[in-house]
Amino acid sequence: MYQDQIIIDGLQYCHWNRDYFKSLRDSGITAVHATLAYHENARETLSQFAKWDQHFENNKDLIMPILEVEDIYQAKASGRVGIFLGAQNCSPIDDEIGLIGVMRKQGLLIMQLTYNNQSLLASGCYEATDSGVTRFGRQAIAEMNRVGMIIDMSHSAEESTLQAIDLSSRPICISHANPAFAHSALRNKSTRVIKALAERGGLIGFSLYPFHLPGGSQCSLSTFCQMVADTAEIIGVEHLSIGSDLCLNQPKQVLEWMRNGRWSKKMDYGEGSASNTGWPAALPWFNASQGMENIYSGLVEQGFSLEDTQKILGGNWLNFLREGLVLEGV
Amino acid sequence: MYQDQIIIDGLQYCHWNRDYFKSLRDSGITAVHATLAYHENARETLSQFAKWDQHFENNKDLIMPILEVEDIYQAKASGRVGIFLGAQNCSPIDDEIGLIGVMRKQGLLIMQLTYNNQSLLASGCYEATDSGVTRFGRQAIAEMNRVGMIIDMSHSAEESTLQAIDLSSRPICISHANPAFAHSALRNKSTRVIKALAERGGLIGFSLYPFHLPGGSQCSLSTFCQMVADTAEIIGVEHLSIGSDLCLNQPKQVLEWMRNGRWSKKMDYGEGSASNTGWPAALPWFNASQGMENIYSGLVEQGFSLEDTQKILGGNWLNFLREGLVLEGV
Numbered sequence: 001m002y003q004d005q006i007i008i009d010g011l012q013y014c015h016w017n018r019d020y021f022k023s024l025r026d027s028g029i030t031a032v033h034a035t036l037a038y039h040e041n042a043r044e045t046l047s048q049f050a051k052w053d054q055h056f057e058n059n060k061d062l063i064m065p066i067l068e069v070e071d072i073y074q075a076k077a078s079g080r081v082g083i084f085l086g087a088q089n090c091s092p093i094d095d096e097i098g099l100i101g102v103m104r105k106q107g108l109l110i111m112q113l114t115y116n117n118q119s120l121l122a123s124g125c126y127e128a129t130d131s132g133v134t135r136f137g138r139q140a141i142a143e144m145n146r147v148g149m150i151i152d153m154s155h156s157a158e159e160s161t162l163q164a165i166d167l168s169s170r171p172i173c174i175s176h177a178n179p180a181f182a183h184s185a186l187r188n189k190s191t192r193v194i195k196a197l198a199e200r201g202g203l204i205g206f207s208l209y210p211f212h213l214p215g216g217s218q219c220s221l222s223t224f225c226q227m228v229a230d231t232a233e234i235i236g237v238e239h240l241s242i243g244s245d246l247c248l249n250q251p252k253q254v255l256e257w258m259r260n261g262r263w264s265k266k267m268d269y270g271e272g273s274a275s276n277t278g279w280p281a282a283l284p285w286f287n288a289s290q291g292m293e294n295i296y297s298g299l300v301e302q303g304f305s306l307e308d309t310q311k312i313l314g315g316n317w318l319n320f321l322r323e324g325l326v327l328e329g330v
Numbered sequence: 331m332y333q334d335q336i337i338i339d340g341l342q343y344c345h346w347n348r349d350y351f352k353s354l355r356d357s358g359i360t361a362v363h364a365t366l367a368y369h370e371n372a373r374e375t376l377s378q379f380a381k382w383d384q385h386f387e388n389n390k391d392l393i394m395p396i397l398e399v400e401d402i403y404q405a406k407a408s409g410r411v412g413i414f415l416g417a418q419n420c421s422p423i424d425d426e427i428g429l430i431g432v433m434r435k436q437g438l439l440i441m442q443l444t445y446n447n448q449s450l451l452a453s454g455c456y457e458a459t460d461s462g463v464t465r466f467g468r469q470a471i472a473e474m475n476r477v478g479m480i481i482d483m484s485h486s487a488e489e490s491t492l493q494a495i496d497l498s499s500r501p502i503c504i505s506h507a508n509p510a511f512a513h514s515a516l517r518n519k520s521t522r523v524i525k526a527l528a529e530r531g532g533l534i535g536f537s538l539y540p541f542h543l544p545g546g547s548q549c550s551l552s553t554f555c556q557m558v559a560d561t562a563e564i565i566g567v568e569h570l571s572i573g574s575d576l577c578l579n580q581p582k583q584v585l586e587w588m589r590n591g592r593w594s595k596k597m598d599y600g601e602g603s604a605s606n607t608g609w610p611a612a613l614p615w616f617n618a619s620q621g622m623e624n625i626y627s628g629l630v631e632q633g634f635s636l637e638d639t640q641k642i643l644g645g646n647w648l649n650f651l652r653e654g655l656v657l658e659g660v
Binding site: 042043046047049050051053054096097098099101102105106107 | 372373379383384426429431432437
């Protein structure tokens with residue numbers, strides 16, 4: 001049954017507080033990849049770590065940090081939710097290669113090379129020109145491989161992503177994005193990228209963020225599950241997971257921070273528009289953490305075996321982390 | 331024999347490079363408390379950690395990081411020198427209580443509350459007024475106790491030190507300073523402080539920095555050992571150790587950084603003077619890491635038993651770290 005499984009959500013950025021941790025725990029979810037930083041620089045990222053230390057201290061009964069794959073089993077056994085931290089951008093390392101190891105030791109397990117825009121490492125998916133992985137980016141990939149920090153290309157551009165897949169000696173992930181064949185969007189991924197990712201042992205997490213879905217907020221559970229099935233046809237079940245991109249209880253200022261950081265003088269609407277500036281309406285079948293159980297049922301109904309469903313809902317993330325987090329260099 | 335013992339130097343700030351690591355290894359020393367930061371803020375401290383990561387990566391055959399007391403045994407067994415990192419000031423935590431846990435996780439095992447001047451936490455030994463432990467300082471002491479970061483009051487003022495000893499639930503250290511009865515100096519400690527420190531299980535490390543010694547650079551090994559014996563008379567052998575304050579191969583700019591940081595517009599000469607601006611002349615019997623072996627012989631000649639000599643040269647630090655580094659909160 002769902003409750004007995006290891007369930008992992010490969011991306012959330014909710015308003016983290018005790019009430020939400022309770023609802024997460026009650027939902028039966030085992031572990032969540034939580035976003036620590038969008039545009040925060042190294043110094044600001046330390047404060048984000050300090051905030052999480054405080055969450056862990058104040059909510060020991062509900063959550064625990066995941067630093068290695070064994071911690072996920074411990075979270076499950078103790079009825080708590082494991083949290084593993086990642087950054088949606090390379091801003092936490094500033095311009096300093098040595099901060100990759102520093103941040104990894106601090107508990108940053110996953111880092112995107114770009115967030116929509118050009119970064120010091122690669123091109124983001126919103127840039128007109130995709131110039132691929134930079135000189136610093138090549139060294140950063142090698143260093144991330146060395147220290148066991150997982151590379152995430154969710155918000156990166158096509159050529160940059162293909163190069164990162166190729167340059168990385170370890171499998172990489174696209175923690176939260178959908179295939180462009182299901183819904184065309186700058187944030188979604190071409191079949192070429194998805195195939196290349198899978199060929200090198202990578203993982204893609206299906207996003208529940210309405211802007212990434214066919215039909216947006218109207219996307220039905222069965223349409224979603226059809227997209228999963230269609231992707232499984234192309235690359236197999238082993239490379240599939242969920243990265244819900246759930247952003248519950250966040251004020252609009254947080255959306256604006258995600259979209260604008262400190263780089264834009266005029267308001268940038270990201271995937272929205274001047275006439276549609278806010279958070280998209282939630283999917284009725286995924287408006288809280290219980291959504292994972294709905295997907296579980298939906299995939300079974302779609303025809304996935306229980307075993308394959310369990311892989312998509314958590315088992316594949318577990319295996320991916322088992323390989324991806326092995327510390328070699330630190 | 332000396333070579334079989336665990337030998338620990340409780341403070342060095344040498345010019346760290348492969349040649350020096352080789353000379354340390356060849357000296358038979360087991361572990362060194364290395365200063366990571368004097369005035370570096372949180373962001374700059376990250377770069378200091380990154381530098382040490384690079385040292386550890388490039389010199390795996392010679393040195394290894396000490397993060398818990400077992401690592402010291404491992405260093406000894408593998409014939410390498412263990413390095414444990416500390417800060418001579420509270421600058422690495424900026425003004426943020428949560429950075430104590432962050433820095434502790436990164437590997438900052440020891441932190442002074444002040445470096446000569448007033449800090450956000452307490453008064454330094456060069457201030458005209460010693461106002462004791464501040465509001466932030468009281469919380470910082472509790473947090474350092476919680477996470478297992480050792481409090482060091484080497485450069486702090488008298489009343490601040492007495493208060494810190496009293497406020498701290500764990501024993502604290504004065505990693506490098508001498509008793510004022512042996513040589514009067516702002517940096518040396520009153521008998522009242524030394525007694526209070528020992529009563530609460532604390533540790534003092536005798537300094538080899540000439541400005542802290544009777545006779546300065548002319549201080550003989552036997553005069554030094556007499557000071558150790560006189561201190562043992564007052565507080566017993568269990569609380570004594572060595573914190574050499576060795577600063578080999580450092581240019582004068584480093585001395586000026588230590589003394590002036592960014593706080594002084596005109597040159598501050600610290601323990602020197604306008605007519606004596608540079609590093610003091612080295613003690614002939616402690617001008618390199620072999621000095622620890624000279625002290626070992628000197629203490630035996632002074633009449634210390636082999637067992638007591640071994641405690642002073644390393645055993646007491648080992649026991650102090652065993653208690654002091656236990657992680658409670660992180």
